[in-house]
Amino acid sequence: MARVELKQITKSFGSFKAVHESDVLFEEGSFTTLLGPSGCGKTTILRMVSGLESPTSGDIMIGGKRINDVPIHKRNLGLVFQNYALFPHRTIAENIAFGLKYRGVSKADAAQKVKDALEIVRLPGVEDRYPSQLSGGQQQRIAMARAIVIEPDVLLLDEPLSALDANLREDMRVELKAIQHRIGVTSIFVTHDQSEALAMSDRIIVMSAGRIEQVGAPEEVYNNPASEFVANFLGASNIVAVDVKGRGADDVTLEVPHFGAVTLHANRAVNLGDAAKGKLVIRAEKLHLSDGAAPEGAVSTKGVVEAVDYQGQLARYFVRIGDVQFQAMNMIDGAPFAQGAEVSVVLNPDDCSVLANEA
């Protein structure tokens, strides 16, 4: 176990800067996710930690030691990638023990370590089988066993679940997190899938175009996005330009078009500063539609349902309010609202956050 620190790290490919000056800390024993759209630099960061790629500038520290010049095979890292690449003509035991051979582990010790690793990934007794005799999810667990059998200081996982189909992916993300919890190894996980990141991570690092947008616990980045990019990348958000009407000791009052005055706790306006204008972030699932009048005292307005995206338990509604279309993701209570329905649209100020205009 070790903490990993990147200091003012950059990576350029020719004249293209894939990673801009970034300071990143992966705490010892934590499960940290690099989250962002395809091409934002996640894999490049992982490859720099692994030694497959050297940084253009900056330092990489593992366990307090600068390792820029330490070759890949001396970094003691466990790697798991999307295409888990087991050797098809070798048994599961041989696949898992592969990395042990180069570490001078005796045959008997290797057999015990393989057995222990298979216990940890909950696939005991499959030593003598071949990869093709296992399902995709089981093969991915073998890839995990192969990565952890060497007792790595750090586990690097690059989209390890994206080759699996949707149901299995959800099971595996619980399983993978449980494995990490059992061994407590510092883990760096890369994904473009926000729900995977929210479900699995102790901390999430949200990236966009080679830069870090926000770092925080899942609830933090979800509930208090630091930028419009983060608000949109982690789920659907309505973002509305607002005027700041007043500031109290621990609250901020905004004038929100159509809804009127909305007062938020100051901790929902972290980066607003003294600005006179800002942007209100309203999560789609926090905007509630009702066919009756809004409850007394609620912050509400009237709207018209323009489109319905029916999802079984849930529906995503596109609601016209004045000249703006809002998204509302609501549980269906009875029948969903029909296209053309006139509805009350209610927002709970405690569920909103506000950004500075340039964020």
Ligand SMILES: Nc1ncnc2c1ncn2[C@@H]1O[C@H](COP(=O)(O)OP(=O)(O)O)[C@@H](O)[C@H]1O
């Ligand atoms: N070896 C390379 N040569 C040139 N460009 C590269 C190389 N590797 C990555 N890139 C570019 O760097 C950017 C970040 O890539 P990558 O880290 O793989 O993104 P992600 O993993 O977030 O999808 C992309 O624009 C990609 O095309």
Ligand SMILES: [Mg+2]
């Ligand atoms: Mg990638």
